[in-house]
Amino acid sequence: MPSVTARRLRPLALATTLLATLALAPAAFAQDGKPIEQQMTPEQFRAAGLDQLSAEQLANLNAWLNRTLDVETTKAAKLAKEKVEDENRGFFDFGSSEPVRSRLQGPFHGFAKGRQYTLENGQVWRQTDGASLAGVELDSPAVEVSPSLIGSAWYLKVEGYNTRAKVERVK
Incomplete structure (x- = not known):
């Protein structure tokens, strides 16, 4: 069975390959800038x-096609990069370091070490510290998962509460 690190790196490798493919695909289609009559x-x-x-x-x-191709290639590369960064936010030091704002799927019963939290956007985060928030029962609360100022840790905070739990992204 692959290690946890290997399982986490697979999506990153796939995302990086996808980004490179999307950025190069329009250029490949243009056949190295050949005029349309040669394509x-x-x-x-x-x-x-x-x-x-x-x-x-x-x-x-031909000039218009080349300009359009350059513009579309740049746009596609930018969108692919943003998508890869957004989808991989929280995995190691890869992706965007912008906070994730979403809602939890289903009920929230407080913090507990080892508990997993699934967001509406499909991301799954697991609590790694002993932070607790006992006696709280909420249905699909708004949450924010934000990176620490120093290091690569991420913290989950439930709207309306000051307690934060240290989390790691598992999906």
């Missing part, structure tokens, strides 16, 4: 009506 077969070129364009019109079309 299409002569039959495709004629079927699209591009053989009716003048040399100047064809040059303008």
Whole structure:
């Protein structure tokens, strides 16, 4: 059975690969900046009506396609990076260090070491310290999971209470 560290690193490796693939996919489609007439077969070129364009019109079309491709590649890479960072927030030092604001799924019965907390966004966090918040019964309370100022620890806080529990992301 793989170690806990290996199981946690797999999603990160997959996310990093996805990010690289998404960033490179439009560039691969453009076939290294070749003009459109070199990317299409002569039959495709004629079927699209591009053989009716003048040399100047064809040059303008190719310039526009290259600019559009550059803009879309940049946008896709940025969105992929943001998605990877957001989805992997809280795993080691990977992803965004912005706080996670969500709600717990179902009832909250206070803090206890080893307890797992599932957020509406699908993230699962496990309490690693002995913080307690006894006698509390809430249904789907709003929570914030935020990183510590120093180090790589994360803390879960339930809205309306000052007690924070040290947590680690497990999913």
